[in-house]
Amino acid sequence: MTAMGGMLLHQIIAGLATGGIYASVALALVMIYQATHLVNFAQGELAMFATYICWSLLQAGVPYWAAFFITAAGAFVLGVLVERLIVRLVEDAPVLAVVIVFIGLLVIFNSLAGWIFGYAIQPFPSPFPAQPPFGNAYVSSHELGSIAITLVLLAMLFVFFRFTSLGLAMRAAAQNPQSSRLVGIRVGWMLALGWGLAGAIGAVAGMMIAPTVFLEPNMMSGILLYAFAAALLGGIDSPGGAVLGGFIVGVLENIVGALLGTELKLTVALVLIVGVLVIRPAGLFGKVHVTRV
Amino acid sequence: MSGAPLLEVRGLHAQYGATQVLHGIDFRVEHGGVTTLLGANGAGKTTTLRAVCGMLARTRGEITLDGRHIEALSTESIVRLGVAHVPDGRGTFAELSVDENLRLGAYTRRDKAQVAQDYERVFGYFPRLKERRRQQAGTLSGGEQQMLAVSRALMLRPRLLLLDEPSFGLAPLIVQEMFEILAGINKTEGMAMLLVEQNAALALRLAQQACLLETGRVVMAGTAAQVAGDEAVRRAYLGA
Numbered sequence: 001m002t003a004m005g006g007m008l009l010h011q012i013i014a015g016l017a018t019g020g021i022y023a024s025v026a027l028a029l030v031m032i033y034q035a036t037h038l039v040n041f042a043q044g045e046l047a048m049f050a051t052y053i054c055w056s057l058l059q060a061g062v063p064y065w066a067a068f069f070i071t072a073a074g075a076f077v078l079g080v081l082v083e084r085l086i087v088r089l090v091e092d093a094p095v096l097a098v099v100i101v102f103i104g105l106l107v108i109f110n111s112l113a114g115w116i117f118g119y120a121i122q123p124f125p126s127p128f129p130a131q132p133p134f135g136n137a138y139v140s141s142h143e144l145g146s147i148a149i150t151l152v153l154l155a156m157l158f159v160f161f162r163f164t165s166l167g168l169a170m171r172a173a174a175q176n177p178q179s180s181r182l183v184g185i186r187v188g189w190m191l192a193l194g195w196g197l198a199g200a201i202g203a204v205a206g207m208m209i210a211p212t213v214f215l216e217p218n219m220m221s222g223i224l225l226y227a228f229a230a231a232l233l234g235g236i237d238s239p240g241g242a243v244l245g246g247f248i249v250g251v252l253e254n255i256v257g258a259l260l261g262t263e264l265k266l267t268v269a270l271v272l273i274v275g276v277l278v279i280r281p282a283g284l285f286g287k288v289h290v291t292r293v
Numbered sequence: 294m295s296g297a298p299l300l301e302v303r304g305l306h307a308q309y310g311a312t313q314v315l316h317g318i319d320f321r322v323e324h325g326g327v328t329t330l331l332g333a334n335g336a337g338k339t340t341t342l343r344a345v346c347g348m349l350a351r352t353r354g355e356i357t358l359d360g361r362h363i364e365a366l367s368t369e370s371i372v373r374l375g376v377a378h379v380p381d382g383r384g385t386f387a388e389l390s391v392d393e394n395l396r397l398g399a400y401t402r403r404d405k406a407q408v409a410q411d412y413e414r415v416f417g418y419f420p421r422l423k424e425r426r427r428q429q430a431g432t433l434s435g436g437e438q439q440m441l442a443v444s445r446a447l448m449l450r451p452r453l454l455l456l457d458e459p460s461f462g463l464a465p466l467i468v469q470e471m472f473e474i475l476a477g478i479n480k481t482e483g484m485a486m487l488l489v490e491q492n493a494a495l496a497l498r499l500a501q502q503a504c505l506l507e508t509g510r511v512v513m514a515g516t517a518a519q520v521a522g523d524e525a526v527r528r529a530y531l532g533a
Contacts, residue, residue, distance in 0.1 A: 165396065165400060168389075168393055168396060168397060168400075169397070169400055171389065172386050172389065172393075172397050175386055175387075175388055175389070176384070176386050176387075178348070178380075178384065179380070179384040179385070179386060180397075181348075181367070181368040181369050181372070182346070182368060182372060182377075182378050182380060182384060183372065183397045183398055183400050183401070183445070183449070184369050184372035184373050184400055184401035184449075185369065185397070185400060186369050187369070
Protein backbone atom coordinates (compact mmCIF):
# COMPACT_ATOMS: atom_id res chain seq x y z
CA MET A 1 0.00 0.00 0.00
CA THR A 2 1.27 3.49 -0.80
CA ALA A 3 2.00 5.85 2.07
CA MET A 4 -0.89 8.08 1.00
CA GLY A 5 -3.31 5.16 0.77
CA GLY A 6 -2.23 3.87 4.15
CA MET A 7 -2.67 7.28 5.72
CA LEU A 8 -6.12 7.58 4.22
CA LEU A 9 -7.14 4.12 5.47
CA HIS A 10 -5.94 5.01 8.94
CA GLN A 11 -7.89 8.27 8.88
CA ILE A 12 -11.03 6.51 7.74
CA ILE A 13 -10.84 3.92 10.52
CA ALA A 14 -10.01 6.54 13.13
CA GLY A 15 -12.90 8.56 11.69
CA LEU A 16 -15.27 5.62 12.08
CA ALA A 17 -14.17 5.25 15.70
CA THR A 18 -14.87 8.86 16.63
CA GLY A 19 -17.83 8.77 14.24
CA GLY A 20 -19.33 6.03 16.39
CA ILE A 21 -19.07 8.37 19.39
CA TYR A 22 -20.75 11.17 17.44
CA ALA A 23 -23.38 8.70 16.26
CA SER A 24 -24.16 7.68 19.85
CA VAL A 25 -24.43 11.23 21.15
CA ALA A 26 -26.41 12.25 18.03
CA LEU A 27 -28.79 9.36 18.69
CA ALA A 28 -29.23 10.53 22.28
CA LEU A 29 -30.04 14.03 20.96
CA VAL A 30 -32.53 12.65 18.45
CA MET A 31 -34.29 10.55 21.09
CA ILE A 32 -34.90 13.61 23.24
CA TYR A 33 -35.74 15.69 20.18
CA GLN A 34 -38.43 13.27 19.04
CA ALA A 35 -40.18 13.50 22.38
CA THR A 36 -39.74 17.21 23.11
CA HIS A 37 -38.88 18.79 19.73
CA LEU A 38 -35.91 20.41 21.42
CA VAL A 39 -32.19 19.76 21.38
CA ASN A 40 -30.84 18.82 24.79
CA PHE A 41 -27.75 21.00 25.05
CA ALA A 42 -26.87 19.33 28.36
CA GLN A 43 -26.48 15.88 26.74
CA GLY A 44 -22.70 16.18 26.47
CA GLU A 45 -22.24 17.36 30.03
CA LEU A 46 -24.34 14.49 31.35
CA ALA A 47 -22.00 12.14 29.46
CA MET A 48 -18.94 13.92 30.84
CA PHE A 49 -20.29 13.71 34.38
CA ALA A 50 -20.97 9.99 33.94
CA THR A 51 -17.43 9.47 32.67
CA TYR A 52 -16.16 11.05 35.88
CA ILE A 53 -18.27 8.59 37.87
CA CYS A 54 -16.57 5.77 35.97
CA TRP A 55 -13.19 7.37 36.64
CA SER A 56 -13.92 7.59 40.38
CA LEU A 57 -14.93 3.93 40.43
CA LEU A 58 -11.70 2.98 38.65
CA GLN A 59 -9.72 5.08 41.14
CA ALA A 60 -11.42 3.14 43.91
CA GLY A 61 -10.15 -0.09 42.39
CA VAL A 62 -13.34 -1.33 40.69
CA PRO A 63 -12.48 -3.50 37.63
CA TYR A 64 -13.03 -1.74 34.29
CA TRP A 65 -16.07 -3.61 32.97
CA ALA A 66 -17.83 -3.51 36.33
CA ALA A 67 -17.24 0.26 36.43
CA PHE A 68 -18.43 0.50 32.81
CA PHE A 69 -21.79 -1.12 33.51
CA ILE A 70 -22.30 0.61 36.86
CA THR A 71 -21.67 3.93 35.12
CA ALA A 72 -24.09 3.17 32.29
CA ALA A 73 -26.75 2.21 34.84
CA GLY A 74 -25.97 5.27 36.94
CA ALA A 75 -26.25 7.55 33.91
CA PHE A 76 -29.61 5.96 33.14
CA VAL A 77 -30.85 6.82 36.63
CA LEU A 78 -29.36 10.31 36.36
CA GLY A 79 -31.21 10.87 33.05
CA VAL A 80 -34.51 9.68 34.57
CA LEU A 81 -34.03 11.94 37.59
CA VAL A 82 -33.22 14.99 35.45
CA GLU A 83 -36.43 14.46 33.49
CA ARG A 84 -38.64 13.73 36.49
CA LEU A 85 -37.28 16.44 38.77
CA ILE A 86 -36.38 19.27 36.40
CA VAL A 87 -37.48 18.94 32.77
CA ARG A 88 -40.97 17.86 33.82
CA LEU A 89 -41.51 21.20 35.55
CA VAL A 90 -41.15 23.04 32.24
CA GLU A 91 -43.14 20.53 30.17
CA ASP A 92 -45.71 23.09 29.10
CA ALA A 93 -43.42 26.11 29.24
CA PRO A 94 -42.54 28.12 26.10
CA VAL A 95 -39.69 26.79 23.96
CA LEU A 96 -37.25 29.44 25.03
CA ALA A 97 -37.76 28.65 28.71
CA VAL A 98 -36.95 24.97 28.11
CA VAL A 99 -33.86 25.88 26.08
CA ILE A 100 -32.68 28.05 28.97
CA VAL A 101 -33.25 25.14 31.36
CA PHE A 102 -31.15 22.88 29.11
CA ILE A 103 -28.36 25.45 29.00
CA GLY A 104 -28.66 25.84 32.77
CA LEU A 105 -28.24 22.07 33.16
CA LEU A 106 -25.18 22.25 30.92
CA VAL A 107 -23.56 24.88 33.13
CA ILE A 108 -24.60 23.13 36.35
CA PHE A 109 -23.14 19.74 35.40
CA ASN A 110 -20.00 21.37 34.02
CA SER A 111 -19.41 23.30 37.23
CA LEU A 112 -20.38 20.36 39.44
CA ALA A 113 -17.78 18.19 37.71
CA GLY A 114 -15.13 20.87 38.14
CA TRP A 115 -16.09 21.36 41.77
CA ILE A 116 -16.18 17.68 42.69
CA PHE A 117 -13.42 16.26 40.48
CA GLY A 118 -11.27 19.32 39.71
CA TYR A 119 -10.38 20.91 36.39
CA ALA A 120 -7.08 19.08 35.95
CA ILE A 121 -6.90 16.96 32.81
CA GLN A 122 -6.93 13.27 33.73
CA PRO A 123 -5.82 10.29 31.67
CA PHE A 124 -8.62 7.76 31.20
CA PRO A 125 -7.89 4.09 30.51
CA SER A 126 -9.06 2.11 27.51
CA PRO A 127 -10.34 -1.41 28.18
CA PHE A 128 -8.55 -2.58 25.05
CA PRO A 129 -4.88 -3.63 24.75
CA ALA A 130 -2.26 -1.02 23.87
CA GLN A 131 -0.77 -3.11 21.03
CA PRO A 132 -2.47 -2.69 17.68
CA PRO A 133 -4.45 -5.76 16.63
CA PHE A 134 -2.96 -8.10 14.01
CA GLY A 135 0.33 -6.18 14.30
CA ASN A 136 -0.68 -3.53 11.76
CA ALA A 137 -0.05 0.20 11.87
CA TYR A 138 -3.36 1.43 10.52
CA VAL A 139 -5.73 0.89 13.39
CA SER A 140 -5.43 0.80 17.16
CA SER A 141 -7.17 -1.68 19.39
CA HIS A 142 -9.09 1.10 21.08
CA GLU A 143 -10.44 2.41 17.77
CA LEU A 144 -11.58 -1.04 16.71
CA GLY A 145 -13.01 -1.85 20.15
CA SER A 146 -14.83 1.44 20.33
CA ILE A 147 -16.40 0.87 16.90
CA ALA A 148 -17.50 -2.60 18.04
CA ILE A 149 -19.06 -1.29 21.27
CA THR A 150 -20.87 1.46 19.40
CA LEU A 151 -22.27 -1.02 16.89
CA VAL A 152 -23.42 -3.42 19.63
CA LEU A 153 -25.09 -0.52 21.46
CA LEU A 154 -26.88 0.67 18.33
CA ALA A 155 -28.01 -2.87 17.49
CA MET A 156 -29.40 -3.31 20.99
CA LEU A 157 -31.31 -0.05 20.74
CA PHE A 158 -32.68 -0.99 17.34
CA VAL A 159 -33.96 -4.32 18.65
CA PHE A 160 -35.41 -2.62 21.74
CA PHE A 161 -37.35 0.03 19.82
CA ARG A 162 -38.34 -2.20 16.94
CA PHE A 163 -39.38 -5.40 18.65
CA THR A 164 -40.31 -4.86 22.29
CA SER A 165 -43.64 -3.47 23.40
CA LEU A 166 -41.94 -1.04 25.78
CA GLY A 167 -39.90 0.28 22.85
CA LEU A 168 -43.06 0.60 20.80
CA ALA A 169 -44.79 2.43 23.66
CA MET A 170 -41.86 4.86 23.91
CA ARG A 171 -42.04 5.60 20.19
CA ALA A 172 -45.81 6.07 20.45
CA ALA A 173 -45.48 8.40 23.46
CA ALA A 174 -42.96 10.56 21.61
CA GLN A 175 -45.16 10.81 18.51
CA ASN A 176 -48.60 11.24 19.93
CA PRO A 177 -48.86 11.70 23.70
CA GLN A 178 -52.64 12.05 23.78
CA SER A 179 -53.39 8.90 21.81
CA SER A 180 -50.77 7.12 23.90
CA ARG A 181 -52.67 7.96 27.08
CA LEU A 182 -55.81 6.63 25.41
CA VAL A 183 -54.21 3.19 25.06
CA GLY A 184 -53.03 3.28 28.67
CA ILE A 185 -49.38 4.25 28.17
CA ARG A 186 -47.93 6.24 31.09
CA VAL A 187 -46.49 8.95 28.87
CA GLY A 188 -44.58 10.78 31.61
CA TRP A 189 -42.64 7.65 32.46
CA MET A 190 -41.92 6.91 28.81
CA LEU A 191 -40.31 10.35 28.47
CA ALA A 192 -38.28 9.75 31.62
CA LEU A 193 -37.18 6.36 30.26
CA GLY A 194 -36.11 8.12 27.05
CA TRP A 195 -33.95 10.49 29.08
CA GLY A 196 -32.53 7.54 30.96
CA LEU A 197 -31.62 5.69 27.77
CA ALA A 198 -30.14 8.84 26.25
CA GLY A 199 -28.11 9.31 29.44
CA ALA A 200 -26.78 5.74 29.28
CA ILE A 201 -25.88 6.04 25.59
CA GLY A 202 -24.08 9.31 26.28
CA ALA A 203 -22.18 7.69 29.16
CA VAL A 204 -20.92 4.89 26.93
CA ALA A 205 -19.86 7.48 24.35
CA GLY A 206 -18.07 9.46 27.06
CA MET A 207 -16.19 6.41 28.34
CA MET A 208 -15.15 5.47 24.81
CA ILE A 209 -13.92 8.95 23.82
CA ALA A 210 -12.21 9.84 27.10
CA PRO A 211 -9.03 7.78 26.41
CA THR A 212 -8.57 9.83 23.21
CA VAL A 213 -9.49 13.37 24.33
CA PHE A 214 -8.61 12.89 28.05
CA LEU A 215 -10.97 13.55 30.90
CA GLU A 216 -11.82 17.10 31.92
CA PRO A 217 -15.07 19.01 32.50
CA ASN A 218 -15.06 20.47 28.97
CA MET A 219 -14.23 17.27 27.14
CA MET A 220 -17.67 16.90 25.53
CA SER A 221 -18.18 20.44 24.26
CA GLY A 222 -16.53 19.80 20.87
CA ILE A 223 -18.11 16.35 20.64
CA LEU A 224 -21.58 17.74 21.26
CA LEU A 225 -21.02 20.09 18.34
CA TYR A 226 -20.03 17.22 16.04
CA ALA A 227 -22.97 15.19 17.30
CA PHE A 228 -25.26 18.11 16.60
CA ALA A 229 -23.86 18.35 13.07
CA ALA A 230 -24.37 14.58 12.69
CA ALA A 231 -27.96 14.74 13.90
CA LEU A 232 -28.74 17.63 11.56
CA LEU A 233 -27.02 15.95 8.62
CA GLY A 234 -28.99 12.74 9.10
CA GLY A 235 -32.21 14.54 9.95
CA ILE A 236 -32.91 15.59 13.51
CA ASP A 237 -36.03 13.39 13.65
CA SER A 238 -34.41 10.28 12.16
CA PRO A 239 -32.52 7.90 14.51
CA GLY A 240 -31.01 5.93 11.62
CA GLY A 241 -30.04 9.17 9.90
CA ALA A 242 -28.34 10.45 13.06
CA VAL A 243 -26.24 7.29 13.31
CA LEU A 244 -25.18 7.44 9.67
CA GLY A 245 -24.59 11.19 10.03
CA GLY A 246 -22.30 10.46 12.98
CA PHE A 247 -20.09 8.12 10.99
CA ILE A 248 -20.02 10.52 8.01
CA VAL A 249 -19.03 13.48 10.19
CA GLY A 250 -16.36 11.39 11.95
CA VAL A 251 -14.69 10.28 8.71
CA LEU A 252 -15.04 13.69 7.06
CA GLU A 253 -13.56 15.45 10.08
CA ASN A 254 -10.54 13.13 10.12
CA ILE A 255 -9.84 13.34 6.40
CA VAL A 256 -10.15 17.12 6.38
CA GLY A 257 -7.91 17.26 9.44
CA ALA A 258 -5.28 15.10 7.75
CA LEU A 259 -5.34 16.93 4.43
CA LEU A 260 -5.83 20.54 5.55
CA GLY A 261 -4.50 20.52 9.10
CA THR A 262 -6.14 19.74 12.42
CA GLU A 263 -6.99 23.41 13.04
CA LEU A 264 -9.83 23.06 10.57
CA LYS A 265 -11.42 20.01 12.21
CA LEU A 266 -14.03 21.86 14.24
CA THR A 267 -14.78 24.05 11.24
CA VAL A 268 -16.06 20.93 9.47
CA ALA A 269 -18.82 20.61 12.01
CA LEU A 270 -19.78 24.27 11.77
CA VAL A 271 -19.73 24.25 7.95
CA LEU A 272 -21.92 21.13 8.00
CA ILE A 273 -24.40 22.67 10.43
CA VAL A 274 -24.76 25.88 8.43
CA GLY A 275 -24.69 24.03 5.11
CA VAL A 276 -27.44 21.58 6.09
CA LEU A 277 -29.63 24.31 7.56
CA VAL A 278 -29.32 26.38 4.37
CA ILE A 279 -29.52 23.68 1.71
CA ARG A 280 -31.59 20.90 3.23
CA PRO A 281 -32.97 21.71 6.68
CA ALA A 282 -34.67 18.30 6.98
CA GLY A 283 -31.31 16.51 6.63
CA LEU A 284 -30.57 13.44 4.50
CA PHE A 285 -33.25 11.22 6.01
CA GLY A 286 -35.48 13.62 7.89
CA LYS A 287 -39.06 14.22 6.97
CA VAL A 288 -39.93 17.50 5.36
CA HIS A 289 -42.68 18.97 7.49
CA VAL A 290 -45.40 20.90 5.79
CA THR A 291 -47.74 22.82 8.02
CA ARG A 292 -51.11 24.05 6.91
CA VAL A 293 -51.77 27.57 8.11
CA MET B 294 -72.47 -3.89 42.39
CA SER B 295 -75.61 -5.34 40.89
CA GLY B 296 -78.14 -2.71 40.09
CA ALA B 297 -75.55 0.04 39.67
CA PRO B 298 -75.01 1.07 36.06
CA LEU B 299 -71.63 0.53 34.42
CA LEU B 300 -71.13 4.26 33.94
CA GLU B 301 -72.95 6.91 35.88
CA VAL B 302 -72.38 10.61 35.34
CA ARG B 303 -73.96 13.08 37.77
CA GLY B 304 -73.86 16.87 37.68
CA LEU B 305 -70.94 17.00 35.26
CA HIS B 306 -69.61 20.51 34.65
CA ALA B 307 -66.68 21.24 32.37
CA GLN B 308 -64.97 24.34 31.14
CA TYR B 309 -62.27 25.31 28.69
CA GLY B 310 -60.49 28.31 30.15
CA ALA B 311 -63.21 30.69 31.26
CA THR B 312 -65.85 29.18 28.98
CA GLN B 313 -68.33 26.85 30.65
CA VAL B 314 -69.15 24.05 28.21
CA LEU B 315 -71.12 21.59 30.32
CA HIS B 316 -73.64 22.79 32.91
CA GLY B 317 -74.40 19.75 35.05
CA ILE B 318 -75.03 16.70 32.91
CA ASP B 319 -76.58 13.45 34.14
CA PHE B 320 -76.74 10.17 32.24
CA ARG B 321 -75.83 6.53 32.58
CA VAL B 322 -74.70 3.57 30.54
CA GLU B 323 -76.07 0.22 31.71
CA HIS B 324 -73.98 -2.96 31.77
CA GLY B 325 -74.01 -4.22 28.21
CA GLY B 326 -76.06 -1.22 27.11
CA VAL B 327 -75.59 1.47 24.50
CA THR B 328 -76.31 5.09 25.33
CA THR B 329 -76.12 7.75 22.67
CA LEU B 330 -75.59 11.46 23.14
CA LEU B 331 -77.36 13.49 20.48
CA GLY B 332 -77.23 17.17 19.78
CA ALA B 333 -76.02 19.86 17.44
CA ASN B 334 -72.38 20.85 17.00
CA GLY B 335 -71.14 22.60 20.11
CA ALA B 336 -73.72 20.99 22.39
CA GLY B 337 -70.92 19.40 24.45
CA LYS B 338 -70.98 15.78 23.26
CA THR B 339 -67.26 15.46 22.54
CA THR B 340 -66.47 17.35 25.75
CA THR B 341 -68.55 14.84 27.70
CA LEU B 342 -66.63 11.89 26.28
CA ARG B 343 -63.35 13.58 27.04
CA ALA B 344 -64.42 14.32 30.59
CA VAL B 345 -65.39 10.68 31.13
CA CYS B 346 -61.90 9.48 30.31
CA GLY B 347 -60.05 12.15 32.23
CA MET B 348 -58.79 14.22 29.33
CA LEU B 349 -60.04 17.55 30.69
CA ALA B 350 -58.34 19.60 33.34
CA ARG B 351 -61.33 21.47 34.69
CA THR B 352 -64.36 19.37 35.47
CA ARG B 353 -66.75 19.09 38.38
CA GLY B 354 -69.32 16.44 39.19
CA GLU B 355 -69.36 12.69 39.74
CA ILE B 356 -68.31 9.99 37.32
CA THR B 357 -68.45 6.39 38.49
CA LEU B 358 -67.46 3.25 36.63
CA ASP B 359 -69.09 0.20 38.13
CA GLY B 360 -69.61 2.14 41.33
CA ARG B 361 -65.99 3.33 41.52
CA HIS B 362 -65.24 7.05 41.34
CA ILE B 363 -63.00 7.82 38.39
CA GLU B 364 -63.26 11.61 38.08
CA ALA B 365 -59.87 12.16 39.72
CA LEU B 366 -58.01 9.43 37.80
CA SER B 367 -55.61 10.04 34.92
CA THR B 368 -56.57 8.99 31.40
CA GLU B 369 -54.05 6.13 31.52
CA SER B 370 -55.59 4.77 34.71
CA ILE B 371 -59.14 5.00 33.38
CA VAL B 372 -58.07 3.13 30.23
CA ARG B 373 -56.53 0.46 32.45
CA LEU B 374 -59.96 0.00 34.07
CA GLY B 375 -61.27 -1.07 30.67
CA VAL B 376 -62.48 2.11 29.01
CA ALA B 377 -61.50 2.53 25.35
CA HIS B 378 -62.04 5.77 23.48
CA VAL B 379 -62.25 6.30 19.73
CA PRO B 380 -61.57 10.01 19.84
CA ASP B 381 -62.76 12.82 17.67
CA GLY B 382 -60.24 13.07 14.82
CA ARG B 383 -59.33 9.35 15.11
CA GLY B 384 -56.01 9.74 16.96
CA THR B 385 -54.20 6.94 15.13
CA PHE B 386 -50.41 6.81 15.32
CA ALA B 387 -49.76 8.08 11.81
CA GLU B 388 -46.07 7.15 11.65
CA LEU B 389 -46.55 3.63 12.96
CA SER B 390 -47.79 0.65 10.99
CA VAL B 391 -51.33 -0.72 11.18
CA ASP B 392 -49.95 -3.70 13.11
CA GLU B 393 -48.17 -1.48 15.61
CA ASN B 394 -51.30 0.62 16.12
CA LEU B 395 -53.21 -2.55 16.99
CA ARG B 396 -50.43 -3.81 19.27
CA LEU B 397 -50.63 -0.49 21.12
CA GLY B 398 -54.38 -0.93 21.52
CA ALA B 399 -53.65 -4.08 23.55
CA TYR B 400 -50.68 -2.47 25.34
CA THR B 401 -52.11 -2.83 28.84
CA ARG B 402 -53.26 -6.43 28.38
CA ARG B 403 -51.24 -9.38 29.63
CA ASP B 404 -53.38 -12.19 28.19
CA LYS B 405 -51.22 -12.78 25.10
CA ALA B 406 -53.21 -15.69 23.72
CA GLN B 407 -56.46 -13.71 23.87
CA VAL B 408 -54.76 -10.73 22.23
CA ALA B 409 -53.65 -12.93 19.33
CA GLN B 410 -57.26 -14.05 18.88
CA ASP B 411 -58.44 -10.45 18.95
CA TYR B 412 -56.11 -9.57 16.07
CA GLU B 413 -57.87 -12.13 13.95
CA ARG B 414 -61.20 -10.88 15.22
CA VAL B 415 -60.64 -7.26 14.14
CA PHE B 416 -59.13 -8.40 10.85
CA GLY B 417 -62.30 -10.43 10.42
CA TYR B 418 -64.37 -7.29 10.91
CA PHE B 419 -62.14 -5.17 8.68
CA PRO B 420 -60.31 -7.33 6.11
CA ARG B 421 -58.98 -4.17 4.49
CA LEU B 422 -56.78 -3.58 7.53
CA LYS B 423 -55.29 -7.05 7.23
CA GLU B 424 -54.23 -6.31 3.65
CA ARG B 425 -52.55 -3.15 4.89
CA ARG B 426 -51.14 -4.38 8.16
CA ARG B 427 -47.54 -3.43 7.31
CA GLN B 428 -48.50 -0.03 5.92
CA GLN B 429 -47.97 3.24 7.79
CA ALA B 430 -51.26 4.31 9.34
CA GLY B 431 -50.85 7.83 7.99
CA THR B 432 -50.98 6.53 4.41
CA LEU B 433 -54.41 4.91 4.86
CA SER B 434 -57.52 6.54 3.47
CA GLY B 435 -59.77 8.41 5.89
CA GLY B 436 -62.24 5.54 6.08
CA GLU B 437 -59.50 2.99 6.69
CA GLN B 438 -58.05 5.16 9.46
CA GLN B 439 -61.48 5.25 11.09
CA MET B 440 -61.64 1.45 10.93
CA LEU B 441 -58.18 1.35 12.46
CA ALA B 442 -59.23 3.71 15.27
CA VAL B 443 -62.20 1.50 16.12
CA SER B 444 -60.11 -1.66 15.83
CA ARG B 445 -57.43 -0.24 18.09
CA ALA B 446 -60.05 0.50 20.72
CA LEU B 447 -61.49 -3.03 20.37
CA MET B 448 -57.99 -4.47 20.97
CA LEU B 449 -58.32 -3.33 24.58
CA ARG B 450 -61.38 -5.60 24.94
CA PRO B 451 -62.97 -2.74 26.84
CA ARG B 452 -65.88 -2.96 29.26
CA LEU B 453 -66.96 0.42 27.97
CA LEU B 454 -66.31 1.74 24.49
CA LEU B 455 -66.55 5.50 23.93
CA LEU B 456 -67.20 6.33 20.28
CA ASP B 457 -66.91 9.86 18.96
CA GLU B 458 -68.38 9.97 15.47
CA PRO B 459 -67.45 6.47 14.29
CA SER B 460 -69.06 7.21 10.93
CA PHE B 461 -66.82 10.20 10.30
CA GLY B 462 -65.21 10.09 6.86
CA LEU B 463 -66.73 6.74 5.92
CA ALA B 464 -68.57 6.04 2.69
CA PRO B 465 -72.31 5.43 3.33
CA LEU B 466 -72.04 1.72 2.64
CA ILE B 467 -69.12 1.34 5.05
CA VAL B 468 -71.06 3.31 7.67
CA GLN B 469 -73.84 0.69 7.54
CA GLU B 470 -71.25 -2.03 7.84
CA MET B 471 -69.50 -0.31 10.75
CA PHE B 472 -72.77 0.02 12.68
CA GLU B 473 -73.70 -3.60 12.00
CA ILE B 474 -70.33 -4.63 13.37
CA LEU B 475 -70.80 -2.46 16.47
CA ALA B 476 -74.31 -3.81 17.01
CA GLY B 477 -72.97 -7.36 16.67
CA ILE B 478 -70.22 -6.73 19.22
CA ASN B 479 -72.70 -5.19 21.64
CA LYS B 480 -75.10 -8.11 21.28
CA THR B 481 -72.68 -11.05 21.32
CA GLU B 482 -70.07 -9.74 23.76
CA GLY B 483 -72.22 -7.42 25.84
CA MET B 484 -69.70 -4.60 25.35
CA ALA B 485 -71.25 -1.38 26.66
CA MET B 486 -70.95 1.73 24.50
CA LEU B 487 -71.33 5.46 24.82
CA LEU B 488 -71.93 6.80 21.35
CA VAL B 489 -71.70 10.29 19.93
CA GLU B 490 -72.91 10.42 16.36
CA GLN B 491 -74.05 13.08 13.88
CA ASN B 492 -76.24 10.55 12.14
CA ALA B 493 -79.02 10.45 14.76
CA ALA B 494 -81.09 7.86 12.94
CA LEU B 495 -78.22 5.38 12.97
CA ALA B 496 -77.33 6.17 16.56
CA LEU B 497 -80.91 5.66 17.76
CA ARG B 498 -81.06 2.30 16.02
CA LEU B 499 -77.93 1.06 17.81
CA ALA B 500 -78.66 2.58 21.23
CA GLN B 501 -81.13 1.56 23.92
CA GLN B 502 -80.84 4.86 25.81
CA ALA B 503 -80.56 8.36 24.38
CA CYS B 504 -79.79 11.82 25.72
CA LEU B 505 -80.33 15.03 23.86
CA LEU B 506 -77.84 17.77 24.68
CA GLU B 507 -78.30 21.44 24.01
CA THR B 508 -75.60 23.97 24.93
CA GLY B 509 -74.19 21.82 27.67
CA ARG B 510 -77.44 20.63 29.25
CA VAL B 511 -79.48 17.46 28.93
CA VAL B 512 -82.82 18.60 27.53
CA MET B 513 -84.32 15.17 26.95
CA ALA B 514 -83.44 11.66 28.07
CA GLY B 515 -85.12 8.30 27.77
CA THR B 516 -85.12 5.10 25.82
CA ALA B 517 -83.97 5.38 22.21
CA ALA B 518 -87.52 4.63 21.08
CA GLN B 519 -89.00 7.41 23.23
CA VAL B 520 -86.48 9.96 22.02
CA ALA B 521 -86.82 8.83 18.41
CA GLY B 522 -90.59 9.20 18.73
CA ASP B 523 -90.44 12.78 19.97
CA GLU B 524 -91.83 15.25 17.49
CA ALA B 525 -89.17 17.92 18.05
CA VAL B 526 -86.36 15.37 17.74
CA ARG B 527 -87.87 13.98 14.57
CA ARG B 528 -87.98 17.43 13.01
CA ALA B 529 -84.56 18.67 14.16
CA TYR B 530 -82.40 15.53 13.99
CA LEU B 531 -84.13 12.84 12.00
CA GLY B 532 -85.28 14.95 9.09
CA ALA B 533 -88.82 13.56 9.28
